[in-house]
Amino acid sequence: MCLGVPGKVVSIKEDIAEVDFGGIRREVSLLICPDVMEEDYVLVHVGFAIQRLEKGEALETLALFEEIERDYSESAEEDR
Amino acid sequence: MNQRKKIGETKDVSFILNQIVNLTNGHLRFMEVCGTHTVSIFRSGVRSVLPKEIELISGPGCPVCVTPVGEIDRAIALARLPNVTLVTFGDLMRVSGTSSSLNQERAMGRDIRIITSPLDPLEIAMSEPQKKVIFFAVGFETTAGAIAAAVKEAKRRGIKNLYILSSQRLIPPAIKALISLNNIKIDGFILPGHVSVIIGKTPYSFIAHEFSIMGVITGFEALDILEGIYMLMRQKTEGRSEIEIQYTRAVKDEGNRLAQEVIEEVFEPFNATWRGLGMIPQSGLMLREEFREMDAAFAFDIPYEEKADPPGCLCGEILQGIKKPPDCPLFNTRCTPEDPVGPCMVSSEGSCAAFHKYEDFE
Ligand code: SF4
Numbered sequence: 001m002c003l004g005v006p007g008k009v010v011s012i013k014e015d016i017a018e019v020d021f022g023g024i025r026r027e028v029s030l031l032i033c034p035d036v037m038e039e040d041y042v043l044v045h046v047g048f049a050i051q052r053l054e055k056g057e058a059l060e061t062l063a064l065f066e067e068i069e070r071d072y073s074e075s076a077e078e079d080r
Numbered sequence: 081m082n083q084r085k086k087i088g089e090t091k092d093v094s095f096i097l098n099q100i101v102n103l104t105n106g107h108l109r110f111m112e113v114c115g116t117h118t119v120s121i122f123r124s125g126v127r128s129v130l131p132k133e134i135e136l137i138s139g140p141g142c143p144v145c146v147t148p149v150g151e152i153d154r155a156i157a158l159a160r161l162p163n164v165t166l167v168t169f170g171d172l173m174r175v176s177g178t179s180s181s182l183n184q185e186r187a188m189g190r191d192i193r194i195i196t197s198p199l200d201p202l203e204i205a206m207s208e209p210q211k212k213v214i215f216f217a218v219g220f221e222t223t224a225g226a227i228a229a230a231v232k233e234a235k236r237r238g239i240k241n242l243y244i245l246s247s248q249r250l251i252p253p254a255i256k257a258l259i260s261l262n263n264i265k266i267d268g269f270i271l272p273g274h275v276s277v278i279i280g281k282t283p284y285s286f287i288a289h290e291f292s293i294m295g296v297i298t299g300f301e302a303l304d305i306l307e308g309i310y311m312l313m314r315q316k317t318e319g320r321s322e323i324e325i326q327y328t329r330a331v332k333d334e335g336n337r338l339a340q341e342v343i344e345e346v347f348e349p350f351n352a353t354w355r356g357l358g359m360i361p362q363s364g365l366m367l368r369e370e371f372r373e374m375d376a377a378f379a380f381d382i383p384y385e386e387k388a389d390p391p392g393c394l395c396g397e398i399l400q401g402i403k404k405p406p407d408c409p410l411f412n413t414r415c416t417p418e419d420p421v422g423p424c425m426v427s428s429e430g431s432c433a434a435f436h437k438y439e440d441f442e
Contacts, residue, residue: 001115001142001143001144001169001171001218001219001220001222001223001427001429002114002115002116002143002219002220002222002223002272002274002275003116003274004222004273004274004277004330029197029199029226029229031226031229031230031233031342032225032226032229032336032338032339032342033336033338033339034338043274043277043330045222045223045226045274046169046196046197046198046219046223046226047196047197047198047199047200047226048197048198048225048226048229050222050225050226050274050277050278050336050339051277051330051331051332051336053329053330054329
């Protein structure tokens, strides 16, 4: 349940950021991680940014998490 | 199926693995406390490439798995009240209470909905002011920051029909309880990456100082986990017991200070029951006095009661690392992911579910 997914901040409006997760865009709350800017990478958990990531390092994890995500949705499919 | 990237296919792995092999000198038992680690260790096949002297065991690392039966029963009792909408994270829906689950209750017509963000209940409460919206909130520190921020936001917006049933749990007190139970000797902890994004390194220092056990805060890639194990081995070899961070790209020494402050402002710790571990001092989070009007435990007068775990289910021992899923007579017979008996099979991050899904790799 503690899965965190890295994504790239596309735009910010007050305390909501639009974040790109490898092509899929979602709104993310910045209430507990306000010091981010456009182009930053953030770690996102249950719709909240929980930490800003260094760019190179974020990219490094991105591929893996896409894979884990796929795995999770796969198992969710199986659940159904 | 089963086309996941296995560990041998990744570069750099052989280097770290060699280092680990070089340092191996006798049996060592490391516990991973986090369900996401459990899944990652299974799916990457980390176990199969490690020297056999290194034993990895899974601990109580999934909030769904440690939610006690009595808490599920309380959520169900609340969902049965008139005019109530109960909302929660999807994983909890299939966990059995004493005689029912939230899923079964929903099938019988109760208004129970799945949310993906702690801000979702605010939207539901605002758009349906005639309903009493109860958010059954589970999670560790990773999630507590978001939940606390949502509670503050609800208060700021003046939402009056939103209530929180908090069944959140804290990791460091659980680690302390596990060590103190002393049912199993643990040489080192693979500490949870995303819990630590929030709390940082300091809350774990007792592990090293009081108990002389080492710990490494570790990321979730196979390579992260191997590096975490390597760092543990190096401590062992050099005779150190410290808390170190392998997952530096996300975890700062001090954690996320703002999230810590918001949690502290909204919640206070209390003595909470964990499935399989019993009562652990100061290991739960309940709303502070200032937010009491939002506390479902007070507003609806349905107190928490201790209830027995499902008969025959070994989740308790599995969560402590004493038993492994195949030790359970119900594993893969009466208990399967399609028809789970205990929560360790319900949650995708539970040990039994992970074992069931990946055991062909072992
Ligand atoms: S296999 Fe099922 S019944 Fe046995 S311990 Fe795991 S969840 Fe409980």
